Each structure stands twice: as C-alpha cells, then as structure tokens.
Amino acid sequence: MYRIFIILTIVGSVWGTNIIVNPSFEIWLDTLGVNLPFGWLSSELLYPGSATKDTNCNSGYYCVQLTGGDTMAFVSTVTVVRPGLSYEFSGYALVPGAVGGSFVIQFLTMLGNPLGSPVLIPLYYSTGYRRYSRWVTAPDSAMFVSVSCVSLPGVSIYVDDVTLEDTTTVSVNEEEKAIFYPSVNRKVVTTTATRRGFSSATVFDALGRRVINQVLQPGVYFLVAR
DSSP: OOOEEEEEEEOOSOSOEEOSSSTTOOOEEEETTEEEETTOEEGGGTSTTSEEEESOOSSSSOEEEEEOSSSOEEEEEEEEOOTTOEEEEEEEEEOOSSEEEEEEEEEEOTTSOEEEEEEEEEEEOOSSOEEEEEEEEOOTTOOEEEEEEEEOTTOEEEEEEEEEEEOOOOOOOTTTTTTOOSOEEHHHHHHHHHHTTOSOEEEEETTSOBOOSSEEOSEEEEEEEO
C-alpha cells in the first residue's frame, strides 16, 4: 500500500488568492514524534525546542516560536507559482530583541534549483506583532517558491499569518482554458486519478479537511491517491 500526495492549485478570476498552506499555523501534526505545523518543515526536526507551537499569536490560536541556539532556527514551506506573475508576500513577526532574523523568499526551478538571489526581509524589534510585506515576481522558469522565516542564533521570535497572494486578475483566453479556470468538479479530479491506475483518490483542502462538495473553488488542495 502506498500513497501519492499531489498539490492542486486551482486559480480563478479573483483578487488576493493565498497560495500558502496553513498560513496561520493553526494545524499541527506529530510527524515521527516531532510536532510540526501542517504543510511546513522546521528546525525542530534537527534541534528540539527550536520551532515550537505557541499561543502568543497575532490571530487564531497558535503561532510558531523560533528560538535560535548555537545555530539559526527556521520554519519553511514550498508552494507552486506561475512564471512571470507577481505575488504579494505578507508575514507577521514579534521580535522582543533588537534584531530577530528575516523572512526569506526563494524561487525554484522544477528540479528545485534556486533561481536568482533570495529576497531577504529583515525582522526588527517590536512590542507587538509587526506586518512585513514585499512584492515579488516569479522568473519565467520558476515552478516553485520557498517561503521561510529564520531567527538568528541566540534569538527568540514569534511568527504568524504568513501569506503569499496571487493578486493578478486572471483573464481566460482560448489557449488557457485547460489550465486556468474559476472552479473544477471534484468528481472529475478523483475519477481521472482512478483511471490512471489508482484504486482511490481523496481531496483535502489547505486545512487538512476532506472535501465533500462537488465543486472546488479557487485555492490549494491536496489529492491523496493510492
């Protein structure tokens, strides 16, 4: 028995579609004995206590507390992008000390190789959560983007509400109809997967909930085929 996880990015003619999974760190999973936010990797895998769930959040119930020891602490995710389009990054951080670290945005090729230099957004001291934002444009050969938050050694910071929004209104022409569409039938997706040799397929939304409705609205979904 094996499973294949496929990320489905459904894009419609809407403004401000966030493409990052679990942006507010509300869902956490115990993976191999390590508590990680769903859809993210962190330094907790290497250094226990460096990236933990905390309630000192900007919104919702939870956030990530990054505590750098001898090395930097981090939390990172990867999502699909469309080449040539611009995205608005936004993230909230609470930095008790004079310096904290930075948000890091790096575009990647289909094989995961870096494209150009990473975009660094330094994090500074604040008595409460401060919003950091930046416009970034995906290079023509970009297929993925990694979004990370890194704390400096010996520094503790809090991170919450990290989003990357496609703010482009998508105009659909005849050549694009097979790629960009306002919605898709869930039954068509699962049926296509079973026709390709899988015995079953289930669709989950970005919060890890099983999708029951037949029509999928614009957003990020997970197709689990086996």
